[in-house]
Structures are given as structure tokens and as C-alpha cells.
């Protein structure tokens with residue numbers, strides 16, 4: 001995900017901008033750039049690769065001096081990794097950086113090109129620079145030009161803009177992408193997050209969606225996008241450098257758990273056609289022709305990504321009506337799989353580098369299957385070898401235990417299944433419209449669950465943290481979530497945990513149940529709920545201590561369970577996105593209370609490139 005910084009003041013801005021970008025490196029990037037106003041004009045420096053390359057390029061330009069500038073780290077979305085696609089983008093007198101996605105960029109590009117604009121890159125960002133330039137050329141002041149351009153833009157953005165003709169102002173704006181202002185003495189700052197600015201000031205202004213700001217050396221003005229003034233409210237941030245890196249959270253894992261609504265919004269962005277009630281084919285990674293030709297789907301992955309694949313199994317069979325198999329990538333490649341023409345192999349991997357998944361995809365490709373990669377890391381090995389790519393946009397995941405990438409993978413699989421179901425006419429207009437609407441509301445529900453259950457789950461973790469074994473039960477779409485809950489607990493708290501299909505309990509695991517074994521049951525209101533309630537009662541009757549994740553207002557759950565965590569009622573296909581959240585929090589709090597190394601648990605690696 002891109003990072004942005006801006007500075008206006010009296011100091012030389014190059015080191016300030018590069019230092020800010022270094023603080024934003026955690027967001028992931030593949031190129032970087034600066035635009036510096038030297039009092040006469042704007043100097044542009046861009047480089048592919050790490051910040052070292054940008055620093056090298058600025059050193060070569062030893063005359064690069066100025067007290068107004070913008071800096072950017074780019075995580076490629078529209079257009080490959082190249083210097084031309086790196087930000088800042090320049091149009092006429094305007095230089096602009098952007099974090100987010102402009103959804104209507106194709107239509108705007110066509111119009112601008114028709115008007116004679118020479119667009120040099122493949123990015124959605126350059127389009128915004130040209131829009132601002134067009135308005136300024138038409139006689140608008142810089143601030144009005146930015147405002148008018150943003151009226152034409154749909155999508156998410158945090159932008160920073162400078163004009164060659166105006167060395168006294170830096171203009172920024174935000175909608176759905178983060179942007180923070182830093183207040184100094186005779187200088188002001190902008191950045192994607194607080195840590196990027198913390199070395200220079202602790203006085204911060206957190207911008208809201210739909211706001212613009214004009215930064216001068218001696219002050220900041222804040223407006224709505226329609227031009228109404230907004231009071232500038234400063235807040236003092238007293239984070240230590242370590243806290244700053246984690247945005248105030250104790251661990252990356254907790255930060256990433258709470259980033260999930262945003263990760264879902266970003267992964268949805270540009271892929272839902274809400275007005276048409278459909279999925280937009282542009283960034284699904286599969287052409288309509290290939291989608292219609294698929295006879296069988298094979299989902300391969302490891303660990304948490306394998307649990308996402310197991311949920312994807314339901315999505316493909318129900319929504320696309322296509323026979324689907326799910327395989328652990330290590331087992332898939334351990335045999336000589338019967339796979340080939342007519343099969344689509346979806347290789348799912350957060351890192352995009354997991355060796356077993358990569359080798360499994362290669363075997364399938366050699367045998368003639370179509371390979372689609374679902375990955376979080378752009379241009380990693382699996383998407384590079386695949387025929388198509390569907391990127392999750394969860395942002396870099398630092399904690400070894402995968403959380404936000406898991407829900408982003410569920411979403412990628414769900415959108416893919418809807419898309420294929422539309423292409424092969426398995427899914428009706430009405431079903432699709434309903435799903436699209438529910439998907440659009442999903443981030444709100446996830447936010448509610450995270451904020452509403454955090455304290456309760458922490459209290460439950462405190463009561464049960466000494467348990468040596470924990471059982472997780474789920475049925476249907478929530479069976480993989482039970483497996484995921486158990487995996488999370490195992491890997492970070494080192495507590496033995498087993499995930500089971502609820503219907504399997506009486507075939508063995510019920511023998512384990514006594515008062516020392518907490519049993520976590522997933523019981524959202526879905527087609528399997530009554531059967532799972534029966535399993536819950538069976539376990540309770542054998543003395544089990546029952547922790548239940550149920551839909552709001554489920555009286556039976558309250559009557560039977562020792563602890564109930566409620567989640568909103570949603571379409572059952574979407575329930576896993578909500579039921580997994582308390583399980584992630586439970587694992588986190590147990591581990592934290594035990595004092596384990598939550599972000600880097602023993603013996604585990606984030607990227608597994610061995611067999």
C-alpha cells in the first residue's frame with residue numbers, strides 16, 4: 001500500500017521526506033519518488049526498488065534543494081513497477097502523489113486524452129494530476145483546481161499536490177485513505193500516518209474523509225470538499241518510537257486484527273459495481289472466456305490460506321455451481337495429481353512465495369491447468385508464474401500469525417466465485433445484487449464486532465487462559481473457521497487446540513470433553529445452526545465449558561453456554577468474516593496474557609520457502 005509525505009517550512013525537505021518514507025516502508029512498496037519545489041520550479045526524482053535507490057538518485061542530483069516537497073512510496077496497483085509509473089506524477093505545473101484507487105480512471109483517461117492530454121503512465125494517479133492541471137489552466141486557483149478535480153473522481157484517495165507557480169502552499173485531501181497533518185513552528189507536515197511525522201512534531205491533526213487542507217509555512221486551513229471551513233483540532237501524541245511503529249497497538253497482530261475492515265474495503269474497491277449490483281471484471285484476474293470454460297476448480301494453499309480455501313470450496317460450489325476440490329499444497333504436489341485442461345487451479349498465498357504452493361501451481365501449469373493466484377504481495381513468485389492474478393489489498397502483514405490476509409482471502413474467493421457464477425449464469429441477478437449489497441456493508445459489521453467484543457473476549461481469555469487443551473467446533477462454512485481458530489491459538493499461545501467439524505464430535509473428540517477443556521462453538525444463524533446447537537448441548541451435558549460465538553439475540557446460546565460472544569446476523573456466506581474475529585482476538589489475548597512472543601512465535605516463519 002502506498003505511503004505519502006509532504007513538507008512545507010524552512011528546512012531542506014529532502015532528508016525530512018526520505019525519513020518519513022522510511023517510516024512508511026512497513027506498508028510495502030516497489031518504487032519511490034520525490035517532487036521538490038526549489039523556489040523556481042519543481043524537480044522530480046523517482047526510482048524503482050527500495051529507498052536506497054531513491055537516495056542514490058537524489059545524491060546524483062546534488063543540486064536538489066527546496067523547502068516545499070512531497071514524497072511517495074508506491075505499491076503497484078494500476079500499471080507495473082516502473083519509473084514512469086512511480087509517483088509523483090506531473091501534469092503542466094502540477095505535481096501530485098496519491099494513495100488509494102481511482103475507480104473511474106478509465107473513463108476519465110479517455111476524456112482527458114480526447115482533450116489532448118499527454119498521459120505518460122499507466123496509473124490511475126496521473127489522471128488526477130491532469131484533472132487538476134486542466135482546471136488550473138481553465139483559470140482556477142490551485143485549491144479550487146484540486147477541489148474541482150476531486151468532484152470528478154470516484155474512489156479512495158489521500159493526495160498531496162504542489163504547483164510550480166505556488167511555492168507557498170501544499171494542498172492535501174482525503175477520502176477513505178489515511179492522512180494525518182503534523183503542526184510545527186514555521187513548518188507543517190502531511191503523512192499517511194503518525195509515525196511518519198513523529199520525529200518532527202507531536203502535534204497532529206487527523207483528517208477525516210471528505211476533507212481538504214492547505215498547508216502554509218505559518219498555518220493550516222482545513223475545509224470540506226465543498227469548501228466549507230472546518231476547525232483545525234490538534235491532538236498531542238505521546239507515543240514512544242516502538243508504539244508509533246505499531247500505531248499505538250501493543251503488537252502488530254492486534255493492529256492487523258483491527259485493520260481488517262480497512263483491508264476488506266481496500267480489497268473490495270473497484271471490484272463491486274454497486275449500481276449494477278454486480279462484480280466488476282476489471283481486477284478479478286480472469287477473462288470472461290476463461291471463466292466460462294472452467295469445468296473444475298482446485299484450490300491449493302497451506303496453513304491459514306488453506307482454511308480460506310476450504311471456505312472457498314463452499315463459495316465455488318454454491319455460487320458458481322462448479323465441482324471444486326481443496327488440497328493442501330504439500331499433499332497436492334506429493335502425488336501425481338490428475339489435473340489439466342478445463343481445470344482452474346487457484347493458488348492462495350499471503351506471501352506469494354510459499355514453496356509448496358508455488359511448486360503445486362507449477363505442476364498444475366505444466367499439466368495444462370489455468371492458474372490463478374490470490375496473493376497479497378505484488379509480483380511475488382506465485383502471481384508471477386500464474387496466468388492471472390487477484391491481489392488482496394490487506395497491506396503488509398508483519399505478525400507471523402495471519403489475520404487480515406485471511407479475511408481478505410475469503411473476500412477474494414467470494415468475489416471470484418460470484419464472478420464465475422455470473423459468467424456461467426449459475427447466479428441470478430437478484431442473488432448477485434443481494435450479495436453485492438451485503439459485501440458493501442461488511443466492513444461496518446466487522447468494525448462493530450471488533451470494537452463491540454474486544455473487552456468481552458479479553459475477559460473470557462483471562463478466565464480460560466490456563467486451559468491446556470481447547471476444542472473448536474464449526475459446521476459448514478464455519479468448519480474452516482473452527483480450524484483457523486485452533487491454528488491461531490496454537491501458533492501464538494502454544495496451547496494445544498483442535499478444530500473439528502461439529503458433526504464429527506461424537507465420532508471421537510467427545511471423549512476429550514470434561515470441565516478442563518473449553519469448547520468453542522461457532523453458532524451463527526445459518527442453515528446448520530440447529531444441528532450445531534445439538535452438538536453444543538451434547539458437549540455441555542458432558543461437563544464441557546462452552547464458549548459460543550452466536551448471532552445477536554440467540555436465546556438458546558445464552559441458555560446453554562457459559563460465555564456468549566454475539567455477532568450481527570448476515571447472509572450465511574458472509575458469517576465467517578465475522579465469526580473469525582472473536583477467535584483471532586481470543587488467541588491474541590491468551591498469548592499476550594501468557595507473555596509469549598505474539599508477533600514472532602517460536603519456530604515459525606512468516607514466509608515458508610522450504611518443503
Ligand code: M6R
Pocket residue numbers: 302303304305306348349350351352353354357400401402403491604606607608
Ligand atoms: O504466505 P502463505 O499464505 O502462503 O503462508 C501459508 C502459511 O505458512 C501461513 O498461513 C501460516 O500458517 C501462518 N502462520 C498462519 O497464521
